[in-house]
Amino acid sequence: MPPRNRTSSRPQPARARQAGDGGHGLARVLSKLGYCSRSQGEALVREGRVRLDGRVVRDPEHRTHAATARIEVDGRPVRAEAPVLLMLNKPRGLVTTRDDPEGRETIYQCLDGLDLPHVSPVGRLDKASEGLLLLTNDTGLAQRLLDPASHVPKTYHVQIDRAADDALLAAIRAGVEDRGERLGVRSARWLREGTRSAWAEIVLDEGRNRHIRRLLAALGAQTLRLVRVSIGDLPLGDLPKGAVRPLTEAERALLERQA
Structure with a gap:
């Protein structure tokens, strides 16, 4: 229904x-x-x-x-419906769809019990990815945010299974060709370094299917965790995992300006 x-x-x-x-x-x-x-x-x-x-x-x-x-x-x-714009801290393991033919758990279980109109995700995060996901019934705003011409940046914190080194960072910044698609980044830098793994901040202003995972895999690095921490100048902040909240008028206006 x-x-x-x-x-x-x-x-x-x-x-x-x-x-x-x-x-x-x-x-x-x-x-x-x-x-x-x-x-x-x-x-x-x-x-x-x-x-x-x-x-x-x-x-x-x-x-x-x-x-x-x-x-x-x-x-x-x-x-x-009156326009609704929500922020969700997507947990790992949920798919970004309303009805999954494979019967997997979806992001909509995070909205159970809320009195909302039909809202759709603005873009996607794959099942293994986490973090900031917007949901709205304002299709015009969603289209503007997703339009590659708007170049709204999206920032990710990514854990990889390799130690940080300058050569890998340079290769990430240079981008790769994969399956006939150019996978580039807007910027990249190391956040934390370890002997067996490292965390990088990667910013995209366009997003292809599994963009970061494919880019890193092409460079011989496996993605251990991938968390989207901001869209444009809108940060995820301290919203708990699985929680959802409406954006403030100021936050919505910020996104409108950037889109």
Whole structure:
């Protein structure tokens, strides 16, 4: 079942939030309005539970202009949710998805018991990675933060299975080619040095699938731990592992400026 569609004390109809949009598939519009995920929207549409301007539409890709459309699910009007932006300290071992076909635990167990609209992760952290993950129903902000053109830096603290040395650091900074992709970094420096392992701070302004792990593996180093500690100038801070909190207005404004 999709999340319950809530209305605040100042409900915002779809036309108020999405004026001037160029149109999207109906399932995607349901997701952009914060009603449900895109896959849930596709199922609702195919089941005939969604009406668009008074008629049932069964095509999830039916072109829909949310600025002018009247959308109902099970006879209830769908209204845009108030924007929600959350910070989660993702624990290791959880996958960054709502429904996992392999039955693995997901980040959404950290949201159990919270009265929230449908929120989606802004980017991903793989199962073995930890740290700062944003979740939101504001698809516009999410897209701007993820757009490579915005160059919003993301900072990671990474433990590797090798002692620190200048040659390895220089190679990390130079980047590598892997599977036809360029894996580069914005900056890198050593944080802590040991005889058998070391911690590095690596900053990316773009992120490919398993970017840091693949980069280090190509250089002969294994990633033991990978923790994202900031997005732009927004730090994870002392948020406990598995905890979630809403961003303050100042923090949200900071991200908006950087995106």
